[in-house]
Structure formats: C-alpha cells, structure tokens
Amino acid sequence: MSLWKLKRPIHVTCARAITPFLRQELLALGFPVFSETAAAVETEGTLWDSVRLNLHLRTGHHVLYLLGEFRARDADALYRSLSGLPWENYMPAGGYFSVASSVQNPTIRDSRYANVRCKDAVVDRIRQKTGSRPDAGSSQREAVLYLFWKDDLCRIYVDTSGEPLSRRGYRKIPLKAPMQETLAAAVVMATGWDGRGPFVNPMCGSGTIAIEAALIALNRAPGLLRDNFGFMHLLGFDEAGYRLIREKARRASKKFSPGRIIASDISPDAVNASRRNAATAGVEKILEFAPCDFSQTPVPAEEGGVVVFNPEYGERLGERKKLEGVYEAIGDFFKKKCQGYRGYIFTGNLDLAKKVGLRTRRRTPFFNSNIECRLLEYELYAGSRKQRTPRPDAPS
Numbered sequence: 001m002s003l004w005k006l007k008r009p010i011h012v013t014c015a016r017a018i019t020p021f022l023r024q025e026l027l028a029l030g031f032p033v034f035s036e037t038a039a040a041v042e043t044e045g046t047l048w049d050s051v052r053l054n055l056h057l058r059t060g061h062h063v064l065y066l067l068g069e070f071r072a073r074d075a076d077a078l079y080r081s082l083s084g085l086p087w088e089n090y091m092p093a094g095g096y097f098s099v100a101s102s103v104q105n106p107t108i109r110d111s112r113y114a115n116v117r118c119k120d121a122v123v124d125r126i127r128q129k130t131g132s133r134p135d136a137g138s139s140q141r142e143a144v145l146y147l148f149w150k151d152d153l154c155r156i157y158v159d160t161s162g163e164p165l166s167r168r169g170y171r172k173i174p175l176k177a178p179m180q181e182t183l184a185a186a187v188v189m190a191t192g193w194d195g196r197g198p199f200v201n202p203m204c205g206s207g208t209i210a211i212e213a214a215l216i217a218l219n220r221a222p223g224l225l226r227d228n229f230g231f232m233h234l235l236g237f238d239e240a241g242y243r244l245i246r247e248k249a250r251r252a253s254k255k256f257s258p259g260r261i262i263a264s265d266i267s268p269d270a271v272n273a274s275r276r277n278a279a280t281a282g283v284e285k286i287l288e289f290a291p292c293d294f295s296q297t298p299v300p301a302e303e304g305g306v307v308v309f310n311p312e313y314g315e316r317l318g319e320r321k322k323l324e325g326v327y328e329a330i331g332d333f334f335k336k337k338c339q340g341y342r343g344y345i346f347t348g349n350l351d352l353a354k355k356v357g358l359r360t361r362r363r364t365p366f367f368n369s370n371i372e373c374r375l376l377e378y379e380l381y382a383g384s385r386k387q388r389t390p391r392p393d394a395p396s
C-alpha cells in the first residue's frame with residue numbers, strides 16, 4: 001500500500017514546553033495523542049494526514065512520519081538496515097534530499113557520520129534499483145529524512161515539513177529579539193483568547209504575537225502562507241489533491257476578526273516592520289497599529305479583552321536596572337487602562353516581573369530559545385471606564 005494511505009506513527013516536534021498546546025491542536029484536528037515529551041507529541045496517520053498537519057498546526061515544528069524502525073549497533077548495521085528500505089518508492093531518483101538526526105550511540109562520535117551513512121544507503125539503493133541517483137546536501141528545501149538513533153534503537157522518518165513550520169514566511173523584517181512564530185501562537189493560545197474581545201499587544205516589535213493572534217482570529221491555517229514543504233518532494237505527491245485541501249482551508253478562513261487587534265511600539269521602525277510583516281501574512285487589514293509609548297496604547301473600553309506584553313528582560317545588570325521602571329509602569333498601565341481585561345507579561349526575568357506590583361493569577365512556563373520564561377497572567381478587575389476608544393489608524 002502507498003505510504004500516502006498507510007497509517008503509521010507520526011512524531012510532531014515543537015519547542016520546549018509547548019507540548020500542551022500542540023496536544024490541544026492535534027486533538028482538535030481529530031488526531032489521537034499517544035504520548036508526549038517536553039518537545040514532541042506522538043500521534044499516527046497516513047502520509048496524506050501529515051499534509052493536513054503541516055497546513056494547520058500553529059505550534060508544531062516538524063511533522064515526522066515513520067518509515068522504519070530497527071536495531072543497529074554501529075554505522076555498518078545502520079547502513080545495511082537502511083539499504084533494505086524501498087527508497088526508490090519514496091523519493092525521485094533525480095531528486096535532492098538532506099538528512100538530519102539525533103544520535104546517541106557509543107560507536108558514533110560525530111552525528112554527521114551517521115547522516116553520511118544514511119545518505120549513502122539511500123543513494124546506493126536508488127542507484128541500484130533505477131540506474132540514477134538523487135543528490136544530497138544540507139539544504140532542507142526538498143525531501144528531508146530524520147534519523148533518530150539512541151543506543152541501538154533506530155527510527156528513520158521522513159520530515160514532511162522540511163524547513164521548520166515556525167518559518168511561516170511572513171517575517172521579512174525580524175528586528176531585535178523577535179519571538180518565534182510557533183511560540184507566539186502558543187502564547188496567544190495560553191491567553192485563551194478566541195478572537196472575540198479586543199486583543200492588545202503593546203511593545204509589538206516585529207508584530208509576531210499580533211500577527212499570530214490575527215491568524216487565530218481568522219481561523220487561517222498558517223501553512224497557507226508557505227509554498228514549500230518536505231512532503232511535496234516525495235514520490236506520489238498528489239498536487240491536485242493538495243490544491244483541494246488548501247482550497248478547503250482557505251474557505252474555512254474568515255475575512256474579518258470579530259475582535260479588534262491593536263499593536264503598538266515606541267519604535268516607528270518596529271511599527272513599520274510589523275505592518276509589512278502583517279501585509280506579507282495577509283492580515284494587515286485587520287490589525288490596527290499605533291506608534292507610541294506603551295502607556296499611550298489605545299485600549300478599547302470593552303470587558304473580556306486581552307493585553308499581552310513581551311518586554312525586554314535584559315541580559316546585563318545595567319539593562320535590568322533600567323527595565324525595573326518599565327515593569328513598574330506596565331503595572332500602572334494595567335491598573336489604570338486595562339480594567340476588565342486579562343493582562344499578560346511574557347518574560348524571562350521573574351525578579352523584574354515583581355516590579356509590576358500585581359498578583360499573578362497563573363504562570364505558564366515557556367522557553368524562549370534556552371531561556372526559561374513565564375507567561376504571567378493578571379486579572380485586572382473591571383472599573384468604570386465607559387468611553388469607546390477610537391481606532392488608532394482612524395483619521396482624527
């Protein structure tokens with residue numbers, strides 16, 4: 001049976017601590033969840049199912065479809081077992097592929113050697129069966145294989161994503177300290193915002209959080225923004241079928257967000273970059289931008305809104321001292337302008353967060369690269385603000 005119709009284990013990777021959100025997404029898409037680790041969730045499906053996952057997942061990085069599992073004590077055993085797989089049925093003889101891996105085997109000092117033996121097994125097999133050979137290299141632009149090898153247990157996957165799904169393709173201007181797209185999506189999911197009330201994102205930087213919020217509000221599949229995935233370079237890929245599922249995803253996407261999404265930053269360059277990134281993501285029309293100090297960010301006088309900050313958290317002591325005042329002022333902003341909202345601060349520095357001066361209701365752990373972070377939630381009780389806030393982009 002063709003892999004496209006064959007149900008096999010699928011291993012979906014993500015950034016550390018994101019698994020609860022990835023799990024939630026998989027279940028919502030109708031996939032079972034068998035197990036999870038700090039940075040991956042185990043499900044199952046056909047190769048064709050993996051296409052749907054690549055199109056819809058907001059928090060996953062790589063969708064790995066299992067091709068084979070075997071025992072190998074050393075590189076020669078690895079080569080022999082891999083040569084036994086029918087690669088000529090999986091990849092075009094004249095194509096191109098790369099190999100990535102995670103290797104912990106006592107006979108292997110450098111995982112690149114395992115990658116080379118894997119590549120040789122595939123190339124030799126295809127050449128023997130078809131008379132021509134695929135090229136191999138490090139670019140992930142075409143077919144990608146992923147080798148997991150721990151002690152003598154080997155699993156070989158096809159990475160149906162190719163380049164990580166965090167590279168949505170809209171962030172043409174990243175600026176300083178941009179948040180990874182998949183992390184931003186998980187942060188929006190962690191706020192529980194469902195697109196209805198206002199979503200306010202002061203200190204928006206390159207706009208990642210606001211853009212991910214917009215994609216969620218519009219129910220827009222993030223994969224619609226990409227035109228290249230690993231699965232497209234496998235034999236038997238049904239282009240017409242793919243056009244249909246893209247079309248279905250496109251039709252499920254709304255044109256307007258019910259809730260307003262406001263993004264602001266003190267740096268005009270950041271606001272311009274956010275605008276351009278939002279335009280590339282196709283959501284600029286539903287985002288409202290304001291170049292201003294965060295304290296001047298327009299906050300609509302509606303209850304049930306969400307306000308999310310991702311302030312700098314300072315690597316050096318001097319920077320941290322300066323930031324103390326910023327965190328204090330965020331606390332004031334919450335108290336004065338955001339009553340009736342849920343307030344959030346994503347930070348890697350809990351000492352600075354103490355300066356906010358409000359009690360946290362929830363602390364969701366995340367990692368930003370290797371820095372342990374928290375998304376701190378504050379309940380900002382309703383006051384008596386009545387006036388509606390004009391749209392920041394509206395002519396005065």
Ligand SMILES: C[S@@+](CC[C@H](N)C(=O)[O-])C[C@H]1O[C@@H](n2cnc3c(N)ncnc32)[C@H](O)[C@@H]1O
Pocket residue numbers: 174175176177178179180202203204205206207208209264265266267270292293294295310311312
């Ligand atoms: C860590 S970055 C945000 C990164 C953003 N999440 C992204 O994905 O690109 C912090 C942002 O806060 C902005 N900022 C710093 N001080 C500010 C202030 N007083 N008012 C408004 N924005 C400020 C900076 O210009 C910077 O863009």
